[in-house]
Amino acid sequence: MEMMELTRKGEYAIRGILYLARQPRGTVSLVGDIAQASEVPKTFLAKILREFVKVGLATSSRGTGGGFSLARPADCITLREVVEAVEGPILPNRCLLGTGTCERDVTCRVHPVWKKVRDQIVSVLDGVTIAELVREDDGDILK
Amino acid sequence: MEMMELTRKGEYAIRGILYLARQPRGTVSLVGDIAQASEVPKTFLAKILREFVKVGLATSSRGTGGGFSLARPADCITLREVVEAVEGPILPNRCLLGTGTCERDVTCRVHPVWKKVRDQIVSVLDGVTIAELVREDDGDILK
DNA sequence: ACCTTTAGGACCTTTTTTGTCTTCTTATAT
DNA sequence: ATATAAGAAGACAAAAAAGGTCCTAAAGGT
Numbered sequence: 001m002e003m004m005e006l007t008r009k010g011e012y013a014i015r016g017i018l019y020l021a022r023q024p025r026g027t028v029s030l031v032g033d034i035a036q037a038s039e040v041p042k043t044f045l046a047k048i049l050r051e052f053v054k055v056g057l058a059t060s061s062r063g064t065g066g067g068f069s070l071a072r073p074a075d076c077i078t079l080r081e082v083v084e085a086v087e088g089p090i091l092p093n094r095c096l097l098g099t100g101t102c103e104r105d106v107t108c109r110v111h112p113v114w115k116k117v118r119d120q121i122v123s124v125l126d127g128v129t130i131a132e133l134v135r136e137d138d139g140d141i142l143k
Numbered sequence: 144m145e146m147m148e149l150t151r152k153g154e155y156a157i158r159g160i161l162y163l164a165r166q167p168r169g170t171v172s173l174v175g176d177i178a179q180a181s182e183v184p185k186t187f188l189a190k191i192l193r194e195f196v197k198v199g200l201a202t203s204s205r206g207t208g209g210g211f212s213l214a215r216p217a218d219c220i221t222l223r224e225v226v227e228a229v230e231g232p233i234l235p236n237r238c239l240l241g242t243g244t245c246e247r248d249v250t251c252r253v254h255p256v257w258k259k260v261r262d263q264i265v266s267v268l269d270g271v272t273i274a275e276l277v278r279e280d281d282g283d284i285l286k
Numbered sequence: 287a288c289c290t291t292t293a294g295g296a297c298c299t300t301t302t303t304t305g306t307c308t309t310c311t312t313a314t315a316t
Numbered sequence: 317a318t319a320t321a322a323g324a325a326g327a328c329a330a331a332a333a334a335g336g337t338c339c340t341a342a343a344g345g346t
């Protein structure tokens with residue numbers, strides 16, 4: 001019933017990336033460990049982590065000693081990247097897609113409003129890095 | 144796949160309210176007429192209109208000559224009210240609800256970010272009235 | 287060889303979305 | 317009174333999306 005809600009997948013993705021960001025640089029983490037610590041179903045998290053690898057947020061290696069780690073420093077990863085990696089682009093209204101996808105009024109007056117909504121969301125999410133979310137000190141991330 | 148998307152119900156709601164707002168003050172419109180003009184399934188629209196009545200956005204009357212009309216002038220109805228009437232409150236993250244609903248870290252550092260996202264969305268949607276969306280003149284609604 | 291770990295995808299269940307349909311109530315017209 | 321014309325309410329159903337499991341394959345380490 002709540003609108004514009006983040007899905008569980010998105011929430012799990014954030015938990016997962018935060019876990020990775022909390023590990024010392026160079027550490028490789030196992031899906032099982034991340035899942036347990038983050039309280040996320042293991043097989044579901046595995047898929048999320050693979051999506052991270054696919055979009056270049058994480059790297060993985062197989063076999064003994066294998067696992068996942070961040071592909072970049074946490075201060076070079078924004079919250080938006082993490083969320084969009086698993087949820088797709090932020091598009092509050094279908095009409096914000098390319099031309100032709102909106103069957104009705106192309107010149108509809110509502111479109112620019114949704115565009116503004118989108119821009120605001122993106123701007124907030126782009127303004128927060130994973131490193132900021134992990135930091136213990138309470139520097140106010142809301143600027 | 145797209146995130147934060149308005150549902151069809153929300154889109155239909157906007158089409159419906161815009162139709163009502165375009166009618167001369169005092170006009171009563173039939174569900175069937177609104178549905179046809181707005182290209183929305185009639186029975187579905189009927190439910191949406193009833194929700195409008197329930198939250199006080201529209202009034203209705205039955206029998207011959209009955210139908211729906213706006214309960215207030217269109218410049219006293221914001222886009223947010225319309226969307227929330229059918230989609231519920233705008234809450235990008237479950238944790239923005241009251242206390243206790245977030246099982247994990249209450250002091251989670253991600254929460255304030257979602258709160259900011261919510262505030263931004265609400266502020267954009269609150270800043271647009273139905274009257275502005277209906278006006279023909281191209282005064283820039285994006286301020 | 288054998289074990290460990292991710293990769294990929296088929297598959298399933300539950301919930302939400304998107305409707306339809308029937309019955310009831312209210313109001314008007316004749 | 318009776319017929320007719322609406323909306324009100326809610327049961328029901330199909331389709332899509334979300335949430336999650338499981339199995340097999342591939343790659344890397346011992």
